[in-house]
Amino acid sequence: MRHYLGISDEEFIRSKQVPMTKKEVRILTLVKARIPANGVVWDIGAGTGSLSIEAANLCPQGKVWAIERRPEAISLLRLNIANLAVPNIGIIAAEAPDGLEKIPAPDCVLIGGTGGQLEDILEAVHKRLRPRGRIVLNCVTVQTMYNALSWFRAHEEQYDYEAVQVQVSQLRRVGNYDMMQSDNPICIIAASPKHHMEVA
Amino acid sequence: MRHYLGISDEEFIRSKQVPMTKKEVRILTLVKARIPANGVVWDIGAGTGSLSIEAANLCPQGKVWAIERRPEAISLLRLNIANLAVPNIGIIAAEAPDGLEKIPAPDCVLIGGTGGQLEDILEAVHKRLRPRGRIVLNCVTVQTMYNALSWFRAHEEQYDYEAVQVQVSQLRRVGNYDMMQSDNPICIIAASPKHHMEVA
Amino acid sequence: MRHYLGISDEEFIRSKQVPMTKKEVRILTLVKARIPANGVVWDIGAGTGSLSIEAANLCPQGKVWAIERRPEAISLLRLNIANLAVPNIGIIAAEAPDGLEKIPAPDCVLIGGTGGQLEDILEAVHKRLRPRGRIVLNCVTVQTMYNALSWFRAHEEQYDYEAVQVQVSQLRRVGNYDMMQSDNPICIIAASPKHHMEVA
Amino acid sequence: MRHYLGISDEEFIRSKQVPMTKKEVRILTLVKARIPANGVVWDIGAGTGSLSIEAANLCPQGKVWAIERRPEAISLLRLNIANLAVPNIGIIAAEAPDGLEKIPAPDCVLIGGTGGQLEDILEAVHKRLRPRGRIVLNCVTVQTMYNALSWFRAHEEQYDYEAVQVQVSQLRRVGNYDMMQSDNPICIIAASPKHHMEVA
Secondary structure, three states, X not given: OOOOOOOOHHHOOOEOOEOOOOHHHHHHHHHHHOOOOOOEEEEEXXXXXXXXXXXXXXXXXXXXXXXXXXXXXXXXXXXXXXXOOOOOEEXXXXXXXXXXXXXXXXXXXXXXXXXXXXXXXXXXXXXXXXXXXXEEEXXXXXHXXXXXXXXXXXXXXXXXXXXXXXXXXXXXXXXXXXXXXXXXXXXXXXXXXXXXXHXX | OOOOOOOOHXXXXXXXXXXXXXXXXXXXXXXXXXXXXXXXXXXXXXXOOHHHHHHHHHOOOOEEEEEEOOHHHHHHHHHHHHHOOOOOEEEEEOOOOOOHHHOOOOOEEEEOOOOOOHHHHHHHHHHHOXXXXXXXXXXXXXXXXXXXXXXXXXXXXXXXXXXXXXXXXXXXXXXXXXXXXXXXXXXXXXXXXXXXXHHO | OOOOOXXXXXXXXXXXXXXXXXXXXXXXXXXXXXOXXXXXXXXXXXXXXXXXXXXXXXXXXXEEEEEEOOHHHHHHHHHHHHHOOOOOEEEEEOOOOOOHHHOOOOOEXXXXXXXOOHHHHHHHHHHHOOOOOEEXXXXXXXXXXXHHHHHHHHOOOOEEEEEEEEEEEEEEEEOOEEEEEEOOOEEEXXXXXXXXXXXX | OOOOOOOOHHHOOOEOOEOOOOHHHHHHHHHHHOOOOOOEEEEEOOOOOHHHHHHHHHOOOOEEEEEEOOHHHHHHHHHHHHHOOOOOEEEEEOOOOOOHHHOOOOOEEEEOOOOOOHHHHHHHHHHHXXXXXXXXXXXXXXXXXXXXXXXXXXXXXXXXXXXXXXXXXXXXXXXXXXXXXEOOOEEEEEEEEOOHHHHO
């Protein structure tokens, strides 16, 4: 198993139908998730599994649950897990929030693809997240960014959160030149429960 | 003929081999070029002709010279000029600075693709540019950006210039969502000759 | 009067309280607005007046109505109009949609600051916009971008629209170096009424 | 000592004269540096020390050497190290490449501010870097980006490298709205020595 974060994108098998979180966004997402070495991680909308696999490498004594509903994505996920020989990932073939009730309570929840169920997923996560837990969302659409920010605004008594938009351009050599090729921008929201009890 | 700037990208015939300047960059480039209605414009590295065609619409009493060396780009250029029925464009099939000596002195020079001849092109343009003229470069590589800025730094007694990097993301509807799809960033440098004579 | 678009930012008097639309965003906004030379333009949330003033230069036989509610912005607006000697701007000191009912029907509507009244403003504009008119919105917040896109989605029978996010970085000389200084990203939405009548 | 990466920017004391690498860029830089727990890290142009301090947290059995020439930056660096109680940082008050000859050979070299000595620094680093080492550069100017890429192109027999440009915008709450505030873009180049011996 690799002990560092930052597997190159080329090591994952991909398909056109299942977009993959790119390396720099994976790094930021997983660092912001503050995954404990023995942690339980939920990866909701796991897609190709690039986040699940790197998360699993960060919690060798823990376990990652990859929740994914699309059969073609699940196939890719299985291929990538086998290919990179990651032992500590369980796959839940379901459309979240379905399937979340039967897995252990999470230390960290990664939310990518949400199929329009964002609020229901956030409510389900809210009920199960451990007190020192972290939620990290990757939003690629205006609507998901808005809905996620709205949910955290509505729950600001319960969560501290921060959000950034990140735009990465890869420098690619073309002969004597370096061109910049842009990935699409993504909004990363990272949240922690507030600890009112401690104050009392 | 259209009297406004901002033809949509879909109206130009394109090919994978010949990248096209996208709408927002075309608009910024052509506004910064301050093309007079009766002006002479050189479009060096004309490619698909999107800049030449919109420039020609801005100088109905003037003329645009499209300089391009690649046969497949020249074919596209001819197709697009015919298709959009633009009467005031002349094509120079040459690798600039070759071919520049035989066309009229320019009011505005647009520099896109340069095939590694950037300094020679800038020297040739410098000799011919009219006193109230404008030069606008679009740089997509680190090396072109650096070389162009170096040239203007070396000629700062003769030119005022400004430079911006522009990153555009298109919002594309995907069902109920709007995704952002990023174009590659581009550096636009716009320059005018200084007028020392006027001070004296 | 200037006959080109693209006044430099330094020519406008500004204040910390009243943010100004920067040059490149002004250019894109005003080109996308396709202002007729004799057009009527509404600039809703005019702020420092940089958009109003450049719009007025584009319609020398027309008129721009600058709608602004904040007294300190109105002062700046007056100063900038006087300073740049633009004759064809009228100021409406009101919080839109108030004040819109008494001015002539617009060819072009620019919407910047909206003070939370976005839907009401869009409804008011929708009722008055001329058949060949244009609406261009500049959105700097996630919520305004979402609300504006939602309104156009709900009115897609009546409007064609496009949206881009634009991020501009200025290259600033610092000795022998050029640093990139980023402006904040902005979403520009440009819309035209659909012409169902023509089909019949 | 903290065992996670990603200290918030507010925890560092800063000044206007000494710009600080922002959180997301720190995370990417330090993950790409692949710092071993017992590693030796050089932080060239350490500035406020934000990279040095987070690097030190990643190598609790190793040591970070912060090289910085400006007295006001060294003061800040000392303050931040004391404030965050990081035991394993040594300060070298010198202008690199001066001062590098007397410290242990590095596993990881972070290069930020370079004061125009980039090539000399890269040559000095090249001579001392351990075989499994990493070099990560943060470039904020066009010239540094160009010079660094040129050096790695000239040394492509010896190094594998990748480069990205990263643009981060912070979402800041302003009442009911979230505005995006952009940090300046930065180019991150990460390089590893090639291992020709292994092929034989």
